[in-house]
Amino acid sequence: GAGVSQSPRYKVTKRGQDVALRCDPISGHVSLYWYRQALGQGPEFLTYFNYEAQQDKSGLPNDRFSAERPEGSISTLTIQRTEQRDSAMYRCASSSQQGARNTEAFFGQGTRLTVV
Amino acid sequence: GNSVTQMEGPVTLSEEAFLTINCTYTATGYPSLFWYVQYPGEGLQLLLKATKADDKGSNKGFEATYRKETTSFHLEKGSVQVSDSAVYFCALNSGGSNYKLTFGKGTLLTVNP
Numbered sequence: 001g002a003g004v005s006q007s008p009r010y011k012v013t014k015r016g017q018d019v020a021l022r023c024d025p026i027s028g029h030v031s032l033y034w035y036r037q038a039l040g041q042g043p044e045f046l047t048y049f050n051y052e053a054q055q056d057k058s059g060l061p062n063d064r065f066s067a068e069r070p071e072g073s074i075s076t077l078t079i080q081r082t083e084q085r086d087s088a089m090y091r092c093a094s095s096s097q098q099g100a101r102n103t104e105a106f107f108g109q110g111t112r113l114t115v116v
Numbered sequence: 117g118n119s120v121t122q123m124e125g126p127v128t129l130s131e132e133a134f135l136t137i138n139c140t141y142t143a144t145g146y147p148s149l150f151w152y153v154q155y156p157g158e159g160l161q162l163l164l165k166a167t168k169a170d171d172k173g174s175n176k177g178f179e180a181t182y183r184k185e186t187t188s189f190h191l192e193k194g195s196v197q198v199s200d201s202a203v204y205f206c207a208l209n210s211g212g213s214n215y216k217l218t219f220g221k222g223t224l225l226t227v228n229p
Contacts, residue, residue, distance in 0.1 A: 004159065031215065042120070042205055042219030043160070056216070091160065095215075105217065107152075107160035 002026075004108035006092050012114045013082055021077045021111045025094030032075050033105060034067055037089040049075060082115045089113075118143045122206045122220035129196055129227050137191040137223050139180075139206035147210035149173075149182055149189040150217070154203045163191075163204070196227045 005024040013019050025032050031050055035043035036059075045059040051072040060066070064082075069075040079086055089112050093105040123138040141147065151163040151173070164173030169184035178193045189206060206220040 033215070033217075035217075040221065042207070042221050043217070044219070045216045048215055059216075093160075103215075104162050104165075106162075109157075109159040 004092055004094055004106050006090075006108035006111050008111060009109065010112045010114075012116060015082060015084060015115055017082055018078065018080045019082055019113065021079075021090050021092075021113070023075045023077070023092030023094075023108060025073065025075070025092070026096075026106055029094035029096050029106075030072075031095045031097065031103075031105075032069055033093040033095075034075070034077050035091040035093065037091060037110070039088075043091050046077070079113075082113075084115045087113055087115045118147070118208060118210055118218040120206050120208060120218055120220035122204075123223050125203075125222070126224040126226060129225070131198055131227055131229050132195045133227075135191070135193040135196045135200075135225070137204055137206075137225070139189045139191065139220060141187050141189065141206070141208050143187075143208055143210040143218075145210045147208040149180070150207040150209075151178070151180055151189070151191050152205040152207055152219075154205070154222075156202070160205065196225075198227045198229055201225055201227045 007022045034046040037043040048056040049069045064080045067077045089110045091110045093107045095103045095105045097103040119142045148167045150165045152160045153163045164175040166173040166182035172181045203222045205222045207217045
C-alpha cells in the first residue's frame with residue numbers, strides 16, 4: 001500500500017475485554033515495530049519483527065500483551081483482559097531494512113484505544 | 117539507558133518568526149538522532165536526521181546539528197509558516213538495539229497568521 005495502515009483508528013472497549021489492533025505495513029517492508037504513546041508523552045517501544053520473527057518483545061508491559069506477524073506482512077497486537085491503564089495511542093511502523101541504524105521508520109496514523 | 121529531553125510546549129509563534137526547539141539526549145554508544153513531526157490527523161513523519169557528530173540534518177527549511185560535546189540536537193527554522201503547526205518529537209537510536217527509537221515527549225508548535 002501507499003503507507004502504513006492501522007485499523008481501527010479508534011477503539012472503545014470495556015474493561016476486561018480483549019482487543020486486537022491491526023497493522024498493514026508498506027508493501028515489501030521487512031521490519032515492523034509497535035509503539036505505545038500515552039497522552040502527553042512520546043511513543044515507547046513495545047516490540048519488533050523481522051519478517052515473521054519477533055526479534056524483540058522487551059517493551060511489552062506484561063503477559064496480557066502479545067503480537068504476531070505470521071506471514072511476515074500484516075501484524076496484530078492483542079491485549080487481553082484490558083485495563084483502563086491500557087488506554088493510549090498504539091502506533092505501528094515499518095522499515096525496508098532489518099533494523100539498520102539509519103533506516104527510516106514509516107509510521108501509521110495509530111489506533112486510539114480507550115478502555116472504559 | 118537512553119533518554120531524550122526536549123523543550124516543554126506549547127510554543128506559539130507568529131508567522132515568519134524564528135523557531136528553536138531544544139533537545140538534549142543521554143545515550144550509550146554513538147546514537148543517530150532524529151526529528152519526527154506529526155501534523156494534525158496524520159502519523160509521525162521523519163523530518164530530518166543526523167548520524168554522527170557535527171552532521172547537520174535539514175529538510176523543508178528546518179535544520180538541526182548533532183552536537184556531541186553538548187549532547188544536543190536543537191531544531192531550528194528561520195521563518196515559520198502556519199503550515200508548520202504540528203507536534204515535533206526528538207528521537208534517537210543507539211547501541212545494540214539500534215532499531216529501537218527513544219522519543220522525547222513532543223513539543224506542540226502553533227503558528228498564527
